[in-house]
Amino acid sequence: MTGPLYVLGVSAFYHDSAAALLRDGEIVAAAQEERFTRRKHDPRFPANAINACLETAQIEAEELSAAVFYESPVLSLDRILRTAAAGGEAALPSVLDGLPAWLSTKLFFDELVRTELGCEVPVLFSEHHVSHAASAFYPSPYDDAAILTIDGVGEWATTTLAEGDAEGLRLHQEIRFPHSLGLLYSAFTQYCGFKVNSGEYKLMGLAPFGEPRYAARIRDHLIDLREDGSYALDMDYFPYELGQTMTSPRFHELFEGPPRERESRIRRKDADLAASVQAVTEEAVFRMARHLRRTTGRSSLVMAGGVALNCVANGKLLREGIFDELWVQPAAGDAGGALGAAYVGAHVYFDAPRVAAAPGRDRQRGSYLGPAWSNEEVRSFLDLQDLPYSTASDDERAREVARALAEGQVVGYMVGPAEFGPRALGARSILGDPRNAETQSVMNLKIKFRESFRPFAPSVLREACSELFDLDVESPYMMLVAPVREELRLPGAADASDEGEDLIAIVNEPRSSVPAVTHVDYSARIQTVDGVEKPDFHAVIREFQTLTGIGCVVNTSFNVRGEPMVLSPRDAYQCFMRTDMDLLVMENFLLRKVDQPKFEDREDWQEEYELD
Amino acid sequence: MTDRSSREETRRRAAIESFFRTRVLPLGREAAAPVPVPGASPDSLYHPRGGERPSPDAMELGFGNRREMARTLDRHWRGTPLHGLGRALLRLARRFPRRVERSEVSSDVYEMF
Amino acid sequence: MGRNLFEHHPVLGYRFVPGLRARVRHEGGGYLVRCNHLGFRCEHEAQRSPPPGQRRVLLFGDSYTAGEGVSNRFRFGDLLEQRLGALQVLNFGLPGSGTDQQYLTFREYAAGLEADVLLLCPMVENIRRNLDTHRLTQGATDGRLVLRAKPYFELATPGGSLQLRHQPVPKQIVPEEELGEHPDVSNLSPPGEPSRLREGWRSAGSRLETWWPGVRGLSRRLRRVRWPLDYEDPASPGWSLMAAVLTRWIAEAQAPVLLAPLPTSDHVMGDLVADGIRARFSELAGATGARFVDVWPALSALPRSVRREWRFARDDHPTRLGHELLANALQDALDDALPPAPNAREAA
Structure with a gap:
């Protein structure tokens, strides 16, 4: 190969579409589509973000060695069709709602890239949680680390335990859909009257106003949380598999009332629920971290996935001292998946060596990776x-x-x-x-x-x-x-x-x-x-x-x-x-x-x- | 929406519904779980991945055109009740105009479809 | 939305934002825009003298020259620089401009620069823009169509002196919704409101073209359509004005001038007859001492399948191939006009 190795990573179609570009394994640029289109969490193909990455690098699209999508459409479809089959007749509305986007867009990422860039860029695919794991490990300051990724759902995985070192990434264990710590948090977000996918942060901010009065009820009824941090949810409380809503009547019964109306007055109960789900989430994260420390023996932990944006849990995790060091990918959500996909392309597919970090520094460059104006x-x-x-x-x-x-x-x-x-x-x-x-x-x-x-x-x-x-x-x-x-x-x-x-x-x-x-x-x-x-x-x-x-x-x-x-x-x-x-x-x-x-x-x- | 596009929309919905009833629904609950992974511990709810490394080969899906997509999906589903759905799905895709993207994400449910 | 590529300029009307580094999304896959600190899409900063051992060409034109649709290095000016060697091409192309603005660009930024050749590449359609007092432009940040003032010349009498208007160029813009009421709208090109018959004919033509691609071109070829019509009559207001501007420009040039009008894609395809255009520029070159570079023969000799790739499918600007073909058509003439490259001189 002549010239530098340029790999473009792309996340799209769910929330926070983004693009990221690496040159010889180093970040050149990364941007979220919403910043250009002015639509919060814009899920559309990130044509503007891709453009911004190439603009920052000042390269032609033909110079890209590959474009890597942050998840596998094969595994996602596998989950979706199996879930629909299991859901029976009740799954029809979600199929009617969701399948058109697959049939018109999501299947055709390869074609979208070629059309946008006007040339034949090789298109590769990475698993969703592998992308998250790569986004956590490769830009971190550590030579080796345990890796924990937790989010709503990727293809099947919702939580992944892995490790990274000079040889690359190794995947150890995962929790699979529909069991999801991220979706548990989102369910409470919706129940407390905030928007799923953006209100989780508010729920976390609300938690200190409350008492974890419902934490025991969550543990007793909603989640079977094992000592090693593995868990399963009781799906009778969560109908989200069928895509219509996050919580069931049984959930409402358990917490004595319907969800709070959006924009209505926040009640003491909402703050207590926030404190409770926050406490359970922290407990689960701590258990997973202890398990990871025990099984990998690594002294540093890196994290990504939407749940890693829970900075309250992150701070407590650090103070718990389970790991000596902690680094969290700042774009921990789906946007960061674009960066992770690019890393997977560079290091897994092209076998590029990992760039050495400056002493005491990470490789994320302060996360000032977007476009600038002169x-x-x-x-x-x-x-x-x-x-x-x-x-x-x-x-x-x-x-x-x-x-x-x-x-x-x-x-x-x-x-x-x-x-x-x-x-x-x-x-x-x-x-x-x-x-x-x-x-x-x-x-x-x-x-x-x-x-x-x-x-x-x-x-x-x-x-x-x-x-x-x-x-x-x-x-x-x-x-x-x-x-x-x-x-x-x-x-x-x-x-x-x-x-x-x-x-x-x-x-x-x-x-x-x-x-x-x-x-x-x-x-x-x-x-x-x-x-x-x-x-x-x-x-x-x-x-x-x-x-x-x-x-x-x-x-x-x-x-x-x-x-x-x-x-x-x-x-x-x-x-x-x-x-x-x-x-x-x-x-x-x-x-x-x-x-x-x-x-x-x-x-x-x-x-x-x-x-x- | 014009009458014509409304009619097309109705036809597409009918096509999806037919696909669902004829190809997906008959799979039943036994299709729900992916191929079971051996080695799971009774004390743990984790699915083991055995320290596997992400594979470069797995990154080349072969999704460049409809024929490749159908082949890739059916290869993945070979030996499972879902085998054959790849071709059926891509046949269905022919009815759909390209690039109809939703610009918003749902505020009520985590987008997972 | 992308970044704004242009800024207001009191003399030219607008220019690229100086020092800009941008990438523009485009049907061709996107292209890189790199500007120097004078505000032109050029890889070089314009010093008074060329770098030692380099010859220099000052290149003027509109978006064809500035290279809309392709990155800097794929434009015909940059290709000529690469091919001829020991050459610096300073690209002063101003997209959307008339010959009037291109001349003002020369006066404002290039008249004091040392050069071996001035290469003037007006796109033949620019003749219409010279008659405009305003131009419809699309805002890069909001995509709205707005009417912006431009500088323009008026001829006091046919053959009389040129009077420069709109100096400084007003900043005020007229939004799309008010276009219909604006007094300057009548000065937009094409002038006047098209007749219903003509509009109906055009619309039928467009429909037919979708069913039978190429039918419009065929019809034009059979009817031997000439366009722009201003070139057909040496005394037409459009040609009188353009000729006056170019004559003054050539007279002020301190270096030999090559006059190389660029064809539209319809001319390249042979769908429009260019006899009038070539005759007028040839006459003008003879009258002013400039050299007329006729790119038509080289382009029309190419197979239609090649010429079809000259422009983008929707955007009618030249593709990379189009720029290569233009460079091919210009290369010999420019090579002849330039002094020998220093190393060639030494060898001689």
């Missing part, structure tokens, strides 16, 4: 519309942003390549002052237009992390939750579980000297920021520390509720003008809200995005 592109966008702006050098920008934050302003921050994965990591972020007790509810209600109970995350200087939080490892991807240090907690803050039904009162009660990022249980979902992967963001927080003494800022994704994270200057400006942000930073351009002309917008713009 200063010239930002300027041309602003000039075309005669929008008032000022320019700033990198240093001036950091000082300006820090000053605005210290004055209590909210800043939209778009600098560098966009993040790959669901978390904003300082490339497409809204930033705020963590010292302000009202920041959380103001940012939730006036900027994000979302539920007031949802916590915000701190982005903290790596070097200042242990001053604020009980965390002494890196968490660059916001995949770990850790407690605020004891001495920073405010005395007398009420125990959420003793409060009545009013969650807003609980949210607004300051709990530490960084109240905006301290959740009700004194926890925080932490991003540690260093000067290597993201020097511009590090400089902002360092300047904020100089001004305030606190080396951390509030960081939430740059979007409104239901909207995918902004990607381009146009997206960023629109979101800035639609919300109560004060300052917008796009590369080296600064825009102040007070200077901006009236923004012409549709009155019903919020309906553009379906609530998540």
